[in-house]
Amino acid sequence: MSDLLARLRDRGWRLTAQRRVVAEVLDGEHVHLTADDVLERATARLPEISRATVYNTLGELVLLGEVIEVATDGRAKRYDPNAHRPHHHLVCSRCGTIRDVRPAGDPLADLPAGERFGFTLSGVEMTYRGVCPDCAGG
Amino acid sequence: MSDLLARLRDRGWRLTAQRRVVAEVLDGEHVHLTADDVLERATARLPEISRATVYNTLGELVLLGEVIEVATDGRAKRYDPNAHRPHHHLVCSRCGTIRDVRPAGDPLADLPAGERFGFTLSGVEMTYRGVCPDCAGG
DNA sequence: ATACTACGATGGACGAAGTCCAAGTCAATA
DNA sequence: TATTGACTTGGACTTCGTCCATCGTAGTAT
Structure with a gap:
């Protein structure tokens, strides 16, 4: 986890409370959450966090290769934090x-x-x- | 194609102009169309056809196993008429x-x-x- | 051919998932 | 501790799809 935050900082990420919380949520349970799941859990820790920020942060994590986007059905995308182990x-x-x-x-x-x-x-x-x-x- | 219509009739389908047109569109080009693509092409042949009917018909064709739903990204589903040949x-x-x-x-x-x-x-x-x-x- | 009727079509409202943007806030730097 | 540009916010907007009350018609019976 702290690894992830360290990697992000190394890549020039500004480490905001919101990004930290999203990263913690993803790393916390190794399940495949939807963006709304992430928002819900993030809100529990940081009530003012906005939907847009969750989407932004998830998108950035995907671009950085830290998280994989999984679209198994036509429904909401799910986010897989297990990105460094091919599966x-x-x-x-x-x-x-x-x-x-x-x-x-x-x-x-x-x-x-x-x-x-x-x-x-x-x-x-x-x-x-x-x-x-x-x-x-x- | 007439095969498809025959199969559908055998399964108790009421053969309406709308269903015929949707089936023809799918069978016409063997590409992977979105529901909106299908609507557009169907409208060219039958201007009054409605969006709901296209969705209904596509859903029925999927249930009957005549067409496969493909969700390759988080965007619109695509419909694959090549259902009888596993691929x-x-x-x-x-x-x-x-x-x-x-x-x-x-x-x-x-x-x-x-x-x-x-x-x-x-x-x-x-x-x-x-x-x-x-x-x-x- | 005609009438009947249940199945199908219509379109507009609704909902879920996601994007965009102008304005405000704050993490990192000097 | 002041500055500034990157980040966040929330609400409007878009896209994709579903739902529903009402209307129309394919197939059947006569």
Whole structure:
């Protein structure tokens, strides 16, 4: 955590109370929060924080590569603080909760040259879908 | 195409002019249109068609498994008429165009039991990212 | 052909998610 | 401790999508 704040300061970030709180919220629980979740938790610690600032800060963290934006459905984006460990996602089709997973193999290598259409590949996201134990009624 | 209309009638669909037009638009160009794209093209053929009907029809086609909903970014969903041939997507990070691709291997099998967290898996979506030849300046 | 009726279409209000902007505030620097 | 430009604020605005009461019509029966 303090690592994150240190990295941000090194990159010329002005360390405001608002940014600190957003970073703390993301780092606090390693779950995948929506912007509104972040706003709610941030407001608990710093009541005057505004929606715009939360969006701004999340966007900056994404640009800096400290946080990953996950759009698993057409709903609100979720923010994944686990950015420094490559992984994919497993999403519950009922309740929408997300787990980080690491499949075997190298999916990038699995795309044959004939299927690349001349693209220069930069990465691949995998989203596994299923029903979690809670929603399955187990 | 007439196949699609036939399948829909077999499933008890009332074949209205609006539904016919939406189906034709989707089947016409095999690209990945947004709901607004579909509305625009549908309006060209049937000026009185309403936004709600386009959304309703697209939703029904998705439920019937005739069309796949693709959410590659946080923006508008896109609708993929290539539903009967399993495939994944290759998205240009610059211009956003989408190509259908078929990677080798079975990504579902690549998720080890220890990484399934008790979920009952139903499928997996892969989104390859890269830059297309046009955008690469080639 | 005609009438009937339930299913589908309409459009406008509504809601959720996110962006933008002018004005005010404050962290870092000197 | 004064300065200043980067940051924050809140509210208006945009985009994408849903909902609903009312109207229209495809398919069926006669």
